[in-house]
Amino acid sequence: MLKAERHKYIMTKLIEDQKVVTTDLALALDLSEDTIRRDLNELDSKKQLEKVYGGAVQVKQKSANVFDIAISAEEEKKKIVTKALSLLHDDQVIIMSGGSTNLVFAKLIPADLKATIYTYSLPIAMQLSQHPNIDLIFIGGKMQKNAMVTIGMDVIQVVSKIKADICFIGASSINIKQGLTEVGYEISIVKKAMIEASDRVVSMFASNKLNTKMPHGVCDLTQLDTIVTELEPEDERLDEYRKSGVFIL
Amino acid sequence: MLKAERHKYIMTKLIEDQKVVTTDLALALDLSEDTIRRDLNELDSKKQLEKVYGGAVQVKQKSANVFDIAISAEEEKKKIVTKALSLLHDDQVIIMSGGSTNLVFAKLIPADLKATIYTYSLPIAMQLSQHPNIDLIFIGGKMQKNAMVTIGMDVIQVVSKIKADICFIGASSINIKQGLTEVGYEISIVKKAMIEASDRVVSMFASNKLNTKMPHGVCDLTQLDTIVTELEPEDERLDEYRKSGVFIL
């Protein structure tokens, strides 16, 4: 086994378990503890981990970089959004709201798709700006700092003039009675406008958003055309939603 | 067996196993380890793999991540923009154009500054969205993909309504006769509008931009109030600029 391999193994193990123990590694890799210690020291000096007595722990990344956006459960989200790729066609006019699920979606849009996309989310715009065939239009306005999206009258005004074919709306919460709901008032208003502006409305989210509720209403279920989760469309947890006429992908 | 064949075999093997070992390859291909080593060194210098002690591993692809923006000569740019921090005051209305120098500037804006900033650059907006006390307004429009800025009529329209105290304009090129010039027509138009909208105009750039020229004019030197470079203000390379009335920081 090459040293480089070992280092990779150690780093993988470290991410899995949040820590590594010198003696365990020596046993697992069939090497002396001295060698493991030397490896850990080396990785420590390269700032890839932090050595502690008995092993090593993850280096606390100082994320001083705004630009690396952490996406939780990225693999699961990939599964969800992949289903929705079939909804995309050339020459569509598309509106995308924010959220990490939509961001993952943006990453996976095929390079040969020719379409026009409106968005008000900085990260999504960054992502799409490297797509070769998308006409990208950013909806300007006052920035909502934490969500990195624009809000306010300027946004509403622009959105209300769009005639879009399809709209991908991120969901904070969804339930049978109130439909989509949001934590922020400003964003709920903008999402309303986006839904109004589109022929078809799609919402993608993980199933833990089902049957939850936030203060501000966006729209009720009848206004959604399609919802996409990681569940099978026939899953019983979606029964109620299916009955209300939403198509489930 | 030809060398090219061997290289192909090695690369295939590398993808299959995530690694190759010098001794194994020598045995499998019935060649001396020296030859294998020479092959690996060659492939390493062509960046097709990474040689390590005992063999080689796959090159770690540099995260095809849109979000990590490479800034060349960041330290030099820090030196430049630090000089300009003294121009910032609370309650100013500020316009910032794009460019990596402005991006470095955005990073260094003190956390306690309370101001309003307009920008049309995605990276700068991302950066400033982290700032606790800046009111940030993004100027929407069609995205110019490579520069990650918005362009077009929508942008002009918004900019023309701004009354800003100070404007930080990135420079592609500057010279005595033509003043600021740009490579793209669209961007030159937007920058013109930004300059019009501001009481005071500041441009920051490295000295290698001095005495160069691009196709599209933005403004002449008289419209610039201050320029900032890494040079001492008294440097003779700036003599001509100083004579034309620009303040040099």
Add this chain to the structure above:
DNA sequence: CTAATAAATGCACGATTTTGCAGTTTTAAG
């Protein structure tokens, strides 16, 4: 086809890297 030239290969040998071990020091917990 032949001769001249360039490229590739294998070998020898000194230099470098890696690794485990023994002895000593440091650390953390009772």
Add this chain to the structure above:
DNA sequence: CTTAAAACTGCAAAATCGTGCATTTATTAG
């Protein structure tokens, strides 16, 4: 304070590497 585990240090054996050089193989010009 005591003690056992963990870490560090120096060292030697083994593996791997780089380089100069001779030999073989391939290429090109005439």
